[in-house]
Amino acid sequence: MKSKNMINVCCLFFLAIFGFIAFFPIYMAVLNSFKTQGEMFTSVLALPNEWTLQNYVDTIQRMDIFRNIWNTVIVTLVGQTGIVICASLAGWRLSRTSGKLSSFIFILFLSSMLIPFNAIMVTLAQVASTLNLADSLIGLGLIYTGLGTSMALFLYHGFVKTVPRELEESARIDGCGEFQIFFKIVFPLLKPITATILILNSLWIWNDFLLPMIMLSNVNNQTLILAINRFFGEFTTDWPRVLSGLIMTSIPVVIFYVLFQKNIVAGIAEGAIK
Amino acid sequence: MSYSEKKRSLKNLKYLLLFTFPALAFYFVFLFIPITSAIYYSFTDWSPVRPDYSFVGLNNYIEIFTRDRHFTNALRLTMRFTIFIFVLQNIIALGLALLVETRTKSKSFFRTIFFLPNMFSLIISSLMFRFIYTRVFVEVSELPFLGFFDQSWLGDPQVAFWSILIVSLWNGAGYMMIIYMAALQSVPASITEAAKIDGANGFRRLTKITLPMIMHAITICSFLTLIRGFQIFDVVFRLTGGGPGRATQVVALNIFEEAFQQPLRYGYANAKAMIFFAVILLITLIQTGVMKKMEIES
Secondary structure, three states: OHHHHHHHHHHHHHHHHHHHHHHHHHHHHHHHHOOOHHHHHHOOOOOOOOOOOHHHHHHHHHHOHHHHHHHHHHHHHHHHHHHHHHHHHHHHHHHHOOOHHHHHHHHHHHHHOOOOHHHHHHHHHHHHHHOOOOOOHHHHHHHHHHHHHHHHHHHHHHHHOOOOOHHHHHHHHOOOOHHHHHHHHHHHHOHHHHHHHHHHHHHHHHHOOHHHHHHOOOHHHOOHHHHHHHHHHHOOOOHHHHHHHHHHHHHHHHHHHHHHHHHHHHHHHHHHHO | OOHHHHHHHHHHHHHHHHHHHHHHHHHHHHHHHHHHHHHHHOOEOOOOOOOOOOEOOOHHHHHHHHHOHHHHHHHHHHHHHHHHHHHHHHHHHHHHHHHHHHOOOOHHHHHHHHHHHHHOOHHHHHHHHHHHHHHHHHHHOOOOOOHHHOOOOOOOHHHHHHHHHHHHHHHHHHHHHHHHHHHHHOOOHHHHHHHHHOOOOHHHHHHHHHHHHOHHHHHHHHHHHHHHHHOOOHHHHHHOOOOOOOOOOOHHHHHHHHHHOOOOOHHHHHHHHHHHHHHHHHHHHHHHHHHHHHHHHO
C-alpha cells in the first residue's frame, strides 16, 4: 500500500511540473500585458503594483482588431462552406458507388493529402494571381476549399459507410431526385461528421499563417494572425503592448476551446484514427 | 448486359460525375495545376522579372546539390530537427497521456491544461516565447540555483535550435496526447488487471500489453510528428527568422526566401520545392512500411 502511495505522489509531482510548463508562458503573457513598460522593466515575474488597461486600449486603437476578426471570419466561412459542400457531395457518392472510376477518383483525392503545402506554394500563388484571387478574402477562402476538401472527403467517405442505405433506397422508389435525396435525407444524417470537420477546419484556417501571408498584401484584408505578426513588427520591444495584442488575438480561440472542448478532443481522436 | 441495366449504369455514371464535379474542379485548380506546373517549372529558369524562360534540364537540381550550401545545410538541420521532435514529442505526449489516465477526478482538468497550448497559433506561441526567452529567463536566471537559464536563447546557434524545439513541443505535445489518450482508453482494463494478478510489474505491463495495444496510435503520431516536423516554418520564421545568420534556417524557410525574395528565381525555387516533396514522400513511405510491419508483429 505504501509503494502505491509513492507512485501516486510521483504521478502528481510530474503532472504539476508539466502543468506548470504548459501554463507558465500564458500566465507570463497575461500578467505583463497589464503592466506599464516601466513596471515590466522593474520586474517581469512580480505582480503589477497597479493593473493598467492602457495597453489594451492602445492596441485596439492601433490594430483595428475587429476588422481583422471580421476578415478571418469571412475567410473561414467561405472556406468551410466550400469544403463541406464539395466533400460531402463527393464523399457520399463515391462511397455509394462501386467500380473502377469511383475508386480511382477516391485515390486521386487520398494521394493529394501527401502534397506538402510548401511544395506548391510558389505555383499556387501564381495560379491565384492568374485567377485574380490574390489579395481577396473570398479568393483565400476558395483556396482553403481546394486544400481542405481531400481530408474532409476522406472523413465523409468513411462515415457514409456507417449510415444505412435503406432510407435513400426508399426515397428513390418514392420518386425523389438524387439531389433531393442528398440534401433532404443524407446530409442531415451526416451531421456528426460535418461538426467534426467544421471544428477541425476552423482551428486550421483561423490559426494558419503562411498561406494568408503569401496571398494577402493589402492591410485592410489582413487576418488576425497576419495583423498580430505585423503589430509585433511595429512594436518589437514594447512588450506589454505586444502581449496585450497576443492575448486579444487569442481570446476568440480560447472561447472556442471552452465551448467545444469535448468536440475538439473527440474530433482529433476520430480524425487521427481514420 | 440488358438495356435497362445499361441505362442504369449510365445514370450512375452521370450522377457520380455530377456529385464529384465541384470537388474535382477545386482539386484541379488548386492542387493538380500547382503540383504539375511546379514539376514542370523546376526544369526551367522561369522568373517573373523576365518575359521568357527556357529549359535548363537538370541544372537547377545539380546546382542545389553542388553549389547551394544554404539549402543542403537547411536540409541537414531540418532532418536533425525532425528526428528530435519525433522522439521527444512522442515520449512526452505518451508520458502525459499515461499520467493523465492515472487520474480519476482531475483527469479532465489536466487534459484541458495540457491541450490548451495547442489552441494558440504557432505565430502567437512563438511571440510569447520570444518574450520568455528575451525577458523572463533573464530574470529567472537571477534566482538561486537557476543560473543556467542565463543563455543566449535566440542568439547562440546551438541554443536557438533547442529554443525552437521547445516552442514546437510546447505547442504540439497536447495534440498527440489527445490521440494517445483515446487509444489508451480503448485498452480493456480487464487485460491489465489480469496481468497485475499474474504478477507483472508496471513496466512490464506497459511494454508487453499497453504499448502493443496502442500501436496504431503510435503509428499515427509518428507519422504526424515526422511530417509536421519536416515542414516546420512558423516557429522559426517568428522566433529566430532563421538566424543567427542562417544557423536555424529550415528547408521551408529556405524555399520561401528563394521564392519571394530577389532575384525571384521561381524555377530554381520550384526545384527546391520538389526535393522537399520527395523527402516528405520518402519519409511517409518508409514510416508506414516500418510501422505496418511492427503492427503485424505485435
